[in-house]
Amino acid sequence: MSLPPGPSGPHLLQTMGWLSRPGPYSRRLRARYGDVITLHVERHAPWVLLGDPDHVKQVFTGDPDVLHAGEGNAILKPLLGPRSVLLLDGSEHLQQRKLMLPPFHGERMQAYGDMIRAIAAEEVASWPTGQPLPTRLRTQALTLEIIMRAIFGSRDERLRDAVNALLEFVGRPSSLVLSVLGGTRANAYVYGRVRAEVDRLLAELIAARRADPELASKDDILSLLMAGTDMDDVTLIDELVTLLAAGHETTATALAWALERLARHPAAWARLREGEDDYLDAVCKETLRLRPVIPGVIRMLKAPYEIGGYTVPAGVAVVPSIHLVHTREDIYPDPLAFRPERFLEQPAGTYTWIPFGGGVRRCLGASFALFEMRWVLRAIADAVVDLRPVTPRSEGTKHRSITLAPRADGRVIVARRTAPVRRAQPVPTGR
Ligand code: HEM
Structure with a gap:
């Protein structure tokens, strides 16, 4: 049994390289070691990064009893709770995933369209013009409003403030250090305290919903989960926190990246504003390719595993690297260029475009997220005539928990249109 090659320096240095500049760092490692690389992250089992789509396919279609994603996501346990679908493995995971799928089916998307369109238009109308706007903060308020309306069917300001406070805590650099380097007990204690208010409010909402005689006729996600499954309250709370957080x-980060890129690519912005749906879709895909919100997905090995000519021992994690796959010259010529047209020329491949992971663990909300991105970008393109960067230099990345966000929060300067656009509805499809 052998671990593939990789840097031999101190584990702390490797951890810093990964945390501070995951994109350039992993590309440097690929240039030196190839497509299968061992990385040592402090206090974690070794990671084997995979940058070849054939290896990614092998993992995504492999045996979930050998490739444990739930265990790989353990860093999220203090935040999401042990019953979160993201943390489960094996039959427990499949069962729970099946219960949660119906509200996220493609055909359900149209039901969310009007709501998303209205909230997005209202939000964009409030954007200040002619001054630097940190778009991630605005898109985050917007996507929280949207997911809460989808889950609960109505606004709840107390819960919104509590979720904001929770995620503000999670996004602090010190919290990431605590998650990576702190022990299980310290994490459980700290997160238990910051989650308490969210849990209390969710328990109240669930109790009220259980007592609601109209429950069976409601079509918000909470009602669908309560009426269609026999999930107990503790599990429901973990899943609601999962949906609210994940x-x-x-999605907010992906939208901020789209605006950060579009502001620096006036031709793409101009073409987007012409209203062609396929181009809108291509802009979303190219944004998620070039600036994946999550750089890689983790599978903990429960048995020795043959991959790329190596037999990797149990206890090590294989990590399909979204960033490495998305920056392959042979699949994406001129890979660091933002060029949405590439997705008009060739469709996104199951194992070459993987911003939502894959296999039985593929993101449950992928259709919802893409649908939401398209509607929100459309609302922005309809309302904003001019989109300019604050500085000509592209923004680097910063970690916010496990996500990679634009370092200056996607700052742009917008000029709004004075009269609303009249467009035949509806525009984006649930593709
Ligand atoms: C642009 C936005 C999003 C991105 C980039 C994203 C990305 C991901 C990734 C990479 C995974 C792990 C997949 C794997 O291990 O193979 C994941 C899982 C998941 N995501 Fe998303 N996600 C997004 C939006 C959403 C939304 C809107 C929801 C729900 C409303 C959601 C809910 C989930 C859930 C529940 C899982 C766990 C699936 C499982 O373990 O079976 N995500 N997401």
């Missing part, structure tokens, strides 16, 4: 910061 379901808005990721």
Whole structure:
């Protein structure tokens, strides 16, 4: 049994390289060691990064009893709770995933369209013009509002403030250090305290919903989960926190990256504003390719595993590297260029475009996220005539928990249109 090659320096240095500049760092490692690389992250089992789509396919279609994603996501346990679908493995995971899928089916998306369109238009109308706007903060408020309306069917300001406070804590650099380097007990204690208010409010909401005689006729996600499954309250709370946390910061970050890129690519922005749906879709895909919100997905090996000519021992993690796959010259010529047209020329491949991971663990909210991105970008393109960068230099990345956000929060300067656009509805599809 052998570990593939990789840097031999101190583990702390490797950890810093990964945390501070994951994109350039992993590309440097690829240039030196190839497509299968061992990385040592402090206090974690070794990671084997995979940058070849054939290896990614092998992992995504492999045996989930050998490739444990839930265990790989353990860093999220203090935040999401042990019953979160993201933390489960094996039959427990499959069962729970099946219960949670119906509200996220493609055909359900149209039901969310009007709501998303209205909230997005209202939000964009409030954006200040002619001054630097940190878009991630605005898109985050917007996507939180949207996911809360989708889950609960109505606004709840107390819960919104509590979720904001929770994610503000999670996004602090010190919290990432605590998650990576702190022990299990310290993490459980700290996160238990910051989650307490969210849990209390969710328990109240669930109790009220259980007593609601109209429950069966409601079509918000909470009602669908309560009426369609026999999930107990503790599990429901973990899943709601999962949907609230996984379901808005990721999409908000992707939207901020789209604006950061578009502001520096006036031709792409101009073409987007012409209203062609396929181009809108291509902008979303190219943004998620070039600036993936999550750089890689982790599978903990429960048995020795043959991959790329190596037999990797149990206890090591294999990590399909989203960033490495997305920056392959042979699949994406001129890979660091932002060029949405590439997705008009060739469709996104199952194992070559992987911002949502894959296999039985593929993001449950992928359709929802893409649908939301398209509607929000459309609302922005309809309302904003001019989009300019604050500085000509592209923004680097910063970690916010496990997500990679624009370092200056996607700052742009917008000029709004004075009269609303009249467009035939609806525009984006649930593709
Ligand atoms: C642009 C936005 C998003 C990105 C980039 C993203 C990315 C991801 C990734 C990479 C995974 C792990 C997949 C794997 O291990 O193979 C994941 C899982 C998951 N995501 Fe998302 N996500 C986004 C939006 C959402 C939304 C909107 C929701 C829900 C409303 C959501 C809910 C989930 C859940 C529940 C899982 C766990 C699936 C499982 O373990 O079976 N995500 N997401």
